[in-house]
Amino acid sequence: MLSDSEAKINLAENVYLEPQAVGRSRCMANTTFSAGSIILSNRSFVNVLLPSEKGHRCDHCHYLSSPGSLKRCTGCVSFYYCDQICQSKHWKSGHRKICRLYNSYTSTPSFQALEEHKKMDALLLSSLVAHTSSVDANERDEDTAFTTFKSLLPGPMAVLAPPICPRYTFSAEVIDGFYARFENNNFSIHSHFKTYAHGIFPLASRLFNHSCMPNAAVKFIIQVHEPVRLEVVALRAISKGDEICIPYLDPALLQTRTTVFDLTYGFTCSCSSCSVVRKVGIIPELPEDPVEFQAVCKRLREFVKAMGLSPFLTSDDSLFPRDLACVLHESFISTLSEQFSAASHDGHYDVALESSTSLFALYQLIYPPNYPQIGLHLLEKAKTCWNHIVSSTLTMALAADLENSVVAAKEIFTIIGQEGDPEDGPLVEIETLLEAEKSL
Incomplete structure (x- = not known):
């Protein structure tokens, strides 16, 4: 003992x-x-x-x-x-x-x-x-x-x-x-x-x-x-x-994690992320109007960009803008994920990449630097960029988006290292994309 x-x-x-x-x-x-x-x-x-x-x-x-x-x-x-x-x-x-x-x-x-x-x-x-x-x-x-x-x-x-x-x-x-x-x-x-x-x-x-x-x-x-x-x-x-x-569970479970901690583990989390969520209090529902929803996404992207390399939920909770409280609702991440996946699958790559940018901003907000989920999303975004390029006219913006996404994903998964089954995996997919990028 x-x-x-x-x-x-x-x-x-x-x-x-x-x-x-x-x-x-x-x-x-x-x-x-x-x-x-x-x-x-x-x-x-x-x-x-x-x-x-x-x-x-x-x-x-x-x-x-x-x-x-x-x-x-x-x-x-x-x-x-x-x-x-x-x-x-x-x-x-x-x-x-x-x-x-x-x-x-x-x-x-x-x-x-x-x-x-x-x-x-x-x-x-x-x-x-x-x-x-x-x-x-x-x-x-x-x-x-x-x-x-x-x-x-x-x-x-x-x-x-x-x-x-x-x-x-x-x-x-x-x-x-x-x-x-x-x-x-x-x-x-x-x-x-x-x-x-x-x-x-x-x-x-x-x-x-x-x-x-x-x-x-x-x-x-x-x-x-x-x-x-x-x-x-x-x-x-x-x-x-x-x-x-x-993490004992996915940090993206912003609303339910407090109950899980209490009932399953018997503690109250005092991390900076939970401090922000507690200060917000009741998290409002997402706007149902598509125009209002896109306005929230734009506001989120602007806010995270302004924060620079320091994720908001690791900093001063007094900085949190009240008009963005709804992005802490767990349905926000699921809605953006579904939009991104559906648009990518259907070939609506412009829509997919817009959703991806908002989703990446949210990930930067709720996850610590180099967290695996950030790398996984960057990899999926890079795949979408590649599909967009091969199905349409190559532009400098698309090429830059592809390169930035795949390089950032590689940095994260190089830190994480080999994981799970030795064959395939994110690092292998990243190298495949980097080789394909050379042909552009």
Whole structure:
């Protein structure tokens, strides 16, 4: 069990936990990190694939394989592996406790009655129980990942664990205790920033507090035969003595995040972004009139441009213009995203690029510098510019927009580095666009 009574708790290289009189301890930098530095590398304790990924990815290492190339477990015929190496490792790490029971468990009325997200909770909790019961008590007590998991704070609300497989390994009280620490301490695992699995990474959960304007972000590394690995990467320079924070959920959830923090994590976020939103109070609805909506978009673009390189939500909240309060409504980002996607798909590239410019201004407002979503949008904007160029007359403005977007996207993803599946991904797409640009 980790204790916060010590002045400094060293849990990982180059960082330490600093206890607080009230609230969670803080993860502090014990050295200087440049943008792109890997602050922590933490292998998965347990994980489960989304149902849609079954048969496409190895259940052990998550390697994405061509259709039909994975080897199916002959015991349960529900788990798939790259080869005998992955199957053997997964068997020893807990699958042997589940294999013969899995299909009967997932077909029970109690499991089928669960909501889809609760089914994922039940499967992940089952994997956790199976994994921890695969070793004897002495080995378990010496397992750093397990002892770190037990030290995690439970959620603020008392909850009963969903039905699990295997059901007999631990008492209901112990399993409820696992679940109390588990529900608010697991990660959505993504490749190229698309979720494909859920997993528990105890050390990462233990170390990092949340911020809606974080200086670090989480990515995942997939390697054949090895458990998926979580890495925490610095989004910008971090000085020695600075707290290192990651986002627990998408910072774009400007209206709902306060409720999620309260009910799921039991804290009130005090970051600069939340300070702005609280000062605004009730966020007004978007104007229904298209002309008024476009006027708001124009006003947003002008405001963000005037702010320069310092995102507004990291600065003085007294600067926020009241006439822009509606852009903090969560429907604003979804409306702009839908407009951009629909116009790009239909070939209305001028409309798409106008929506893209407004959406980029909003991203600069609500996300910290070098946040992955900014890079993803810049990449999509660059693709739209390219499609516009090849389907119409090339102009200097379009060429400049393409170059600026793809170069800015490359800067961000160079900082983020390789993520998820080793093939394809944003960096590969960016290089393809840069090569195509040379032909103009």
